[in-house]
Amino acid sequence: MPFVAVLNQSSLDDAKLDRACLAVDLQMRRDVAPLWGGYMPVMFFSTPHDLPVAADIARIMTVADTLDVDGAAGYHEFVGVPRGTVLARSDTTAILSHECIEMAVDPQCNLWVPMPDGRSVAKEACDPVEGDTYPIEITSFGQKLPEPEYVSNFAFPNWFRADSKERVDWCGTAPGPLQLAPNGYMIVRDKDGSTHDVWAKSDGVTLLNRARKVLNSSSRTYRRGIRL
Numbered sequence: 001m002p003f004v005a006v007l008n009q010s011s012l013d014d015a016k017l018d019r020a021c022l023a024v025d026l027q028m029r030r031d032v033a034p035l036w037g038g039y040m041p042v043m044f045f046s047t048p049h050d051l052p053v054a055a056d057i058a059r060i061m062t063v064a065d066t067l068d069v070d071g072a073a074g075y076h077e078f079v080g081v082p083r084g085t086v087l088a089r090s091d092t093t094a095i096l097s098h099e100c101i102e103m104a105v106d107p108q109c110n111l112w113v114p115m116p117d118g119r120s121v122a123k124e125a126c127d128p129v130e131g132d133t134y135p136i137e138i139t140s141f142g143q144k145l146p147e148p149e150y151v152s153n154f155a156f157p158n159w160f161r162a163d164s165k166e167r168v169d170w171c172g173t174a175p176g177p178l179q180l181a182p183n184g185y186m187i188v189r190d191k192d193g194s195t196h197d198v199w200a201k202s203d204g205v206t207l208l209n210r211a212r213k214v215l216n217s218s219s220r221t222y223r224r225g226i227r228l
Contacts, residue, residue, distance in 0.1 A: 002107075003041040004100050005051055005058040010065045010088035017063060018044045020093040023136040023149035024100050031170060032101055035156050036125070040104045042096075059103055061096065063088050074099045082107040094133045097151035098126040112189055113160040115178060122187035122195075123160065129153040129169045131183025153181070 008017050021044040033039040040059075045051055051058060059082040067087055069075060074095040076084035082103050086095045102124050105111075111123035132153035138145055153171040158164035164177040173181035180186065180200040189195045 001041070002057055002059055003043055004061050004103065006042060006044050006061045006063065006096065007048060008044070008046055008063050010063045012063060012088045012092065014044075014046050017092070019138065019140070019145065019149055020044075020096055022138045022140065023093055023151055024097045026138060027097060027136055027151045028100065028104065032104065032154065036105055038104065040100075042100055059083070059107065061086065061099060061103070063092060063096070076103045076109065078108040078110070082109075091133075091150070093149045094152045098130070098154075101125050101152065101154050102127075115188075116162045118191050120189040121160065121178065122189070124187060125154045126152050128155045128159060128179075128184040128186055129171065129174055129181040130185060132169075132171045132173050132181055134171055 006017065006021050008014055021042050025042040028042055029039050042061075061076075061084045063086050065088050067073075067075070067085055072087070073089070073091075074084065074086035076082065076099045084099045084103055086092060086099055089095075105125045106123045112120035113123050114120055130152075133150040134153060135148035136151050137148045153169055153173065155169045155174065156167065158166055159168035159174060159177050162177050168174050168177050168179075169181070171181075174184065178186075180198075182200050185197050185199040187195060188198050
């Protein structure tokens with residue numbers, strides 16, 4: 001079974017990241033898998049040397065003090081295998097949750113869903129409701145921890161279905177299918193193949209952000225990230 005191996009290469013305490021992984025693992029098993037299918041465990045490792053021998057089945061998520069993308073809090077990519085990096089800071093659990101969910105839903109960063117107007121939207125489960133979180137209460141060694149960890153909100157599969165009449169995300173902040181929560185965005189591919197980010201409206205104006213960075217156009221590998 002594929003799993004996410006979270007490696008600490010930051011100044012954050014191992015115990016903090018272990019708690020974060022416990023919360024995200026519970027979220028993946030309890031909340032995400034029943035809706036998206038396929039439970040993908042999230043496991044903490046202090047160093048690469050701690051990885052099991054069969055590490056080739058792991059999807060690596062590294063926690064780092066700095067990222068190589070300006071303004072990013074985390075990203076996931078496909079470079080032969082699914083990998084990701086999240087920034088070490090106070091809300092690392094939510095960022096880790098965001099990237100783990102999206103890595104599970106779209107491990108190769110290449111899935112697109114048709115929209116009614118002929119364009120396509122990237123199959124990213126957290127981007128449309130980015131910025132929203134909810135608490136996860138966890139236990140460690142049989143003891144309930146006094147403070148919850150806050151994980152990322154995520155869109156349901158029916159968020160990508162224009163005709164859906166049902167709830168489309170966990171926290172209920174997106175107005176409807178293919179609609180953004182106040183802090184959300186979506187990666188849109190136009191009919192000519194060009195891509196751009198469409199952000200939630202602010203003061204009535206839709207903001208367009210930078211084009212998605214293509215890491216290797218010949219092999220269609222992409223990097224998709226979170227900007228919190």
